[in-house]
Amino acid sequence: MSRYLFCPRERMSGSNGNGNGDYAQQSGETHPLRLTYLPLETPARVARIDAAGESLVLNFGIYPGVSVQVRQRYPCYVIKCEETEVALEGRLASQIWVYYPHA
Amino acid sequence: MGLRKVALVGHPNAGKSAIFSHLTARYAAVSNYPGTTVDIFRGRTTVKGQPYEILDTPGINGLEARSEDERVTLDILQKDRPDLIVQVADGKNLRRTLYLTARLAELKIPLLLDLNMKDESQRKGISVDVETLSRCIGVPVVETVGTTGQGLQQIRDALDTHALCMRNGETPIQWVESILHQVGYQEAAQERWTTLETTLWTVAILVGAFFHLENYFGAALGWPTLYGWIISSFSSTSQSAQPGLLATAAALVGGYLFPVLLPFLWAVRADTSFNEKFGVWARKFATGSVILVIALSLLYQLVGNLGAQVFVGLLETQLFATYFIPWLQLLLPAGFFYDLLVGQYGVISVGLTYGIAIVLPVVFTFFIAFSFLEDSGYLPRLAILSDKLFRSMGLNGKALLPMVLGLGCVTMATMTTRILNTKKERLIATVLLALGVPCSAQLGVIMGIVAGASPQATVVVFGTVFTQLLVVGYVLSRILPGHRSDFVLEIPPIRCPLWSNILKKTSLRVRWFLKEALPLFVLGTLILFLLDRIALLDRMIELVEPVVTGILQLPRETATVFLLGFLRRDYGAAGLFDMARSGTLSSLQTVVSLTVMTLFVPCIANFFVLIKEQGLKISLVITFFITAYSVSVGALLNLLLRFLEVTV
Ligand SMILES: Nc1nc2c(ncn2[C@@H]2O[C@H](COP(=O)(O)OP(=O)(O)O)[C@@H](O)[C@H]2O)c(=O)[nH]1
Ligand SMILES: [Mg+2]
Numbered sequence: 001m002s003r004y005l006f007c008p009r010e011r012m013s014g015s016n017g018n019g020n021g022d023y024a025q026q027s028g029e030t031h032p033l034r035l036t037y038l039p040l041e042t043p044a045r046v047a048r049i050d051a052a053g054e055s056l057v058l059n060f061g062i063y064p065g066v067s068v069q070v071r072q073r074y075p076c077y078v079i080k081c082e083e084t085e086v087a088l089e090g091r092l093a094s095q096i097w098v099y100y101p102h103a
Numbered sequence: 104m105g106l107r108k109v110a111l112v113g114h115p116n117a118g119k120s121a122i123f124s125h126l127t128a129r130y131a132a133v134s135n136y137p138g139t140t141v142d143i144f145r146g147r148t149t150v151k152g153q154p155y156e157i158l159d160t161p162g163i164n165g166l167e168a169r170s171e172d173e174r175v176t177l178d179i180l181q182k183d184r185p186d187l188i189v190q191v192a193d194g195k196n197l198r199r200t201l202y203l204t205a206r207l208a209e210l211k212i213p214l215l216l217d218l219n220m221k222d223e224s225q226r227k228g229i230s231v232d233v234e235t236l237s238r239c240i241g242v243p244v245v246e247t248v249g250t251t252g253q254g255l256q257q258i259r260d261a262l263d264t265h266a267l268c269m270r271n272g273e274t275p276i277q278w279v280e281s282i283l284h285q286v287g288y289q290e291a292a293q294e295r296w297t298t299l300e301t302t303l304w305t306v307a308i309l310v311g312a313f314f315h316l317e318n319y320f321g322a323a324l325g326w327p328t329l330y331g332w333i334i335s336s337f338s339s340t341s342q343s344a345q346p347g348l349l350a351t352a353a354a355l356v357g358g359y360l361f362p363v364l365l366p367f368l369w370a371v372r373a374d375t376s377f378n379e380k381f382g383v384w385a386r387k388f389a390t391g392s393v394i395l396v397i398a399l400s401l402l403y404q405l406v407g408n409l410g411a412q413v414f415v416g417l418l419e420t421q422l423f424a425t426y427f428i429p430w431l432q433l434l435l436p437a438g439f440f441y442d443l444l445v446g447q448y449g450v451i452s453v454g455l456t457y458g459i460a461i462v463l464p465v466v467f468t469f470f471i472a473f474s475f476l477e478d479s480g481y482l483p484r485l486a487i488l489s490d491k492l493f494r495s496m497g498l499n500g501k502a503l504l505p506m507v508l509g510l511g512c513v514t515m516a517t518m519t520t521r522i523l524n525t526k527k528e529r530l531i532a533t534v535l536l537a538l539g540v541p542c543s544a545q546l547g548v549i550m551g552i553v554a555g556a557s558p559q560a561t562v563v564v565f566g567t568v569f570t571q572l573l574v575v576g577y578v579l580s581r582i583l584p585g586h587r588s589d590f591v592l593e594i595p596p597i598r599c600p601l602w603s604n605i606l607k608k609t610s611l612r613v614r615w616f617l618k619e620a621l622p623l624f625v626l627g628t629l630i631l632f633l634l635d636r637i638a639l640l641d642r643m644i645e646l647v648e649p650v651v652t653g654i655l656q657l658p659r660e661t662a663t664v665f666l667l668g669f670l671r672r673d674y675g676a677a678g679l680f681d682m683a684r685s686g687t688l689s690s691l692q693t694v695v696s697l698t699v700m701t702l703f704v705p706c707i708a709n710f711f712v713l714i715k716e717q718g719l720k721i722s723l724v725i726t727f728f729i730t731a732y733s734v735s736v737g738a739l740l741n742l743l744l745r746f747l748e749v750t751v
Contacts, residue, residue, distance in 0.1 A: 057591075061199030
């Protein structure tokens with residue numbers, strides 16, 4: 001089963017092109033929440049990234065539509081996206097908004 | 104045929120330096136953390152009669168430089184414009200890779216995409232349809248293993264590429280997503296196990312297991328269709344076996360247990376190797392602290408005991424002091440050459456003895472341990488643990504990398520401060536490096552001295568130096584203009600270090616020590632010898648004597664050692680080692696002089712790199728500040744220890 005079952009291509013085209021597309025309406029999912037509120041080890045899809053963190057996380061392949069999970073909160077956040085683990089401080093992690101299907 | 108310039112470009116830690124070393128005969132330092140390469144490294148190779156210049160570059164994440172080392176690469180790409188870019192990528196992260204490919208395509212330079220780490224991708228079950236991918240992006244794609252050199256021939260064959268990467272007016276993100284869609288990219292681990300899938304598999308596994316039990320017991324009862332469907336899609340036994348109540352119950356239990364089992368399943372389905380687990384432990388606070396303590400004590404045992412006690416004992420006490428030097432002294436007639444070679448400031452009796460018999464065994468053991476640390480991938484995890492500490496000094500966890508590298512050699516580490524993002528951070532890190540981070544030889548010698556002294560001595564010396572780093576860092580973070588950048592650091596997987604690479608790095612570093620440091624040891628001794636001959640040494644010592652004997656209450660000879668310390672800190676430390684072993688220094692004096700020496704001025708080599716990275720004015724200010732500061736701290740420590748009547 002591919003991820004497109006849960007994140008169909010059509011949704012991708014809803015993004016506005018600059019990597020900040022917010023497609024909550026089409027997806028019918030719950031409201032996005034900050035990554036810092038996501039339970040540990042739970043994959044969730046990125047909804048949008050606030051301006052301050054955008055350029056930073058974009059370079060790690062974290063942008064709207066992709067799946068991330070939080071692997072650790074303390075001493076600082078460690079998030080995983082694809083096979084990349086990135087350590088980042090909470091202030092940045094909270095700039096990332098995700099859709100959490102079971103919220 | 105003209106020389107074609109080929110730049111190896113890619114994310115940090117993707118394996119560029121490993122590929123570089125295979126492509127050219129030259130070895131570029133390969134380590135398992137981002138920021139190993141901070142400068143362009145050039146090598147040559149020839150394929151089918153065509154000469155190529157290969158450039159190894161610091162890793163980049165995009166086309167916007169956030170730190171000095173990224174700027175180095177971007178300058179090469181944008182101003183020098185190589186003939187070909189080989190994007191070396193971690194094949195496990197296709198999305199991220201293609202995002203950088205999309206950005207590189209903007210440069211309109213022919214491109215070749217190398218998906219490296221094929222071995223790790225395969226282990227994780229990630230496979231990429233290379234041909235389709237190549238067709239989609241319009242440039243050749245090859246797969247390699249940087250550690251073994253597998254697939255390297257493909258890169259050689261493709262070096263004459265002239266293809267430009269294609270992008271049809273989409274944003275990088277749209278482009279990447281459309282390509283991933285076309286190649287049917289199955290995302291690894293986390294995405295493969297979506298919630299529904301995990302549910303189905305859990306149920307299927309449980310049902311499958313119970314089915315066998317049911318067959319065994321021969322029970323045959325009716326079953327609901329939903330579970331029948333699940334079973335028939337997942338269990339091969341379903342065709343032959345009779346559906347049963349037990350199966351239903353199992354399915355229900357499976358569904359019910361699912362929320363409980365889910366985290367467990369994730370843990371199981373994710374990588375279960377020891378390396379992976381160790382990687383997790385190392386970055387958590389509680390387990391990480393334990394691992395840190397163990398690692399430090401191992402290091403202490405290796406360098407402080409094996410290196411500085413056992414090996415130095417063999418070389419210095421046995422070989423040099425018992426046989427070699429006395430033998431030479433017997434051989435040489437008294438006179439100028441006797442004094443020059445084996446006298447009080449003799450090139451052999453002091454310079455070579457310090458360099459080869461005291462410092463070399465220490466740096467050798469240290470370099471082995473250090474290369475091991477570098478290659479394991481532990482250092483970035485240590486950066487996570489120490490992030491909070493560095494924040495109080497106006498830095499962030501990333502600064503741990505240059506600091507720890509400073510233990511290898513402060514001079515190299517000063518260059519590594521390039522990976523820090525702001526000017527302020529670079530300045531603070533540079534000052535701290537020059538002030539209190541001892542270089543490997545010095546650290547080893549210090550460990551050797553305190554290992555021979557008492558545990559309290561160890562605590563006092565390292566405690567004082569550490570506190571001073573904190574204090575100075577804190578004050579600097581308050582008074583310097585500018586700001587701290589956010590902590591973002593990629594954490595590479597824990598990898599088993601390859602012995603070949605460790606030996607290679609160790610031997611390179613030892614050779615570097617013999618080439619760079621040993622001549623300075625000899626030169627330093629020569630200068631001392633000459634100064635002594637023309638009776639200038641006494642004058643100079645008299646000049647600093649009030650400070651040394653008066654303020655610090657150390658024996659007069661220590662002044663000479665401090666002078667040596669400016670040439671190379673480890674030279675000075677070796678002098679202290681000598682004095683401590685011969686009983687010239689009391690234990691309290693040992694502690695005070697060690698502390699001053701550690702905090703003392705940077706060595707000449709470091710001073711030059713300081714000028715290169717920060718400019719002459721700042722370098723002079725730093726040097727004067729540190730000299731004054733180290734003496735004050737030493738004086739205070741001396742007073743405090745005497746006043747409190749602490750025995751060390
Ligand atoms: N398993 C595996 N490890 C690799 C491969 N290529 C490089 N490495 C390791 O990855 C780490 C980073 O390599 P390095 O060449 O320093 O990366 P650079 O930062 O891009 O120059 C080192 O620990 C290498 O041993 C590979 O193909 N497979
Ligand atoms: Mg490198």
